[in-house]
Amino acid sequence: MKTVFILNGPNLNMLGKREPSIYGTQTLDGIADLCRQSAQALGLKTDFRQSNHEGVLVDWIHEAADKAVGIVLNAAAYTHTSIALCDAIKAVQPLPVVEVHLSNIHAREAFRHVSMIAPNAAGMICGFGPLGYTLALQALASRL
Template identity: 70%
Template sequence: MAKTVFILNGPNLNALGKREPGIYGSLSLAGIEESCTRRAAELGFEIVFRQSNHEGDLVDWIHEAGDKAVGVVINPGAYGHTSIALHDAVRAVSPLPVIEVHISNIHARESFRHVSMIAPAAKGMICGLGAIGYVLALDALAAHLQG
C-alpha cells in the first residue's frame, strides 16, 4: 500500500496561472497537482492535494494528516507570514515531517514576507524555485523517511 502525503495550499493559490505570472509563473494549481501526482507515484506515495482560502481548513487538514499521512507539503501562501494557528498545528502533529513551500523567493520580496511563522516548526522550507519546489519537497520527504 502506498504511503500518503498531504499537499496543502493556502489562500489565492487557486488563482495560479492567472495571478501575477511574473512572480508565480504561468502553471495552474491543477498543473502543479499533475506534476506532484506523477512524482509521488515514482516515489511510492499517494497524495491528497487540497487548497483553501480559509485558515481553519488548513489547520483541520494538518490535524487530519497527523492521523493519515507520512508527511505534509504545505504552501501556506500569505498565512505563512501571519498564522500562529498553522505553526501550532504543525507542532501538534510532530514528529510528522512538514515541508513548507513557496513558489517565490519570500526573502527577496517585501520585508513582511521575510519571516515564516511555520518554518520554526517545519522540517524544512523550499522557496524561490517556482512550481518545481513542490516536487523537490516530495523528494525531500522521501529522503527523510528513508533515513
C-alpha cells in the same frame, strides 16, 4: 502506498492568472498533476488540497496526523501571519512538514521574510516555482 498531504493556502487557486511575473503561468491543477507524477515515482500517493480559509488548513493538518506520512505546505500569505498554523504543525509533530513557496520570499517585501511555519518545519524550499513541490516530495521521501 504512503500518502503525503499537499496543502495549499489562500489565493493559490488563482495561479496562472495571478501575478504571472511572480508566480508563473502554471495552474494549481497543473501543479497537482506534477505532484502526483513525482510522488508516484517515489512510491508515494498524494492528497492535494487548497483552501482560502485558515481554519480549514488547520483541520487538514490535524487530519494528516492520522492519514499521512508527511505534509508539503504552501501556506501562502498565512505563512507570515498564522500562529494557528504554527500551533497545528507543533500539535502533529513528529509528522514532517516541508514548507514550499513558488517565489523566493526572501527576495520580496520585508513582511514576507518572516515565516511562522519554518521554526517547526523539517525544511523550506522557495524560489523554484512548481519544481519546489517536487523537491519537497523528494525531501520527505528521503526522511521516511
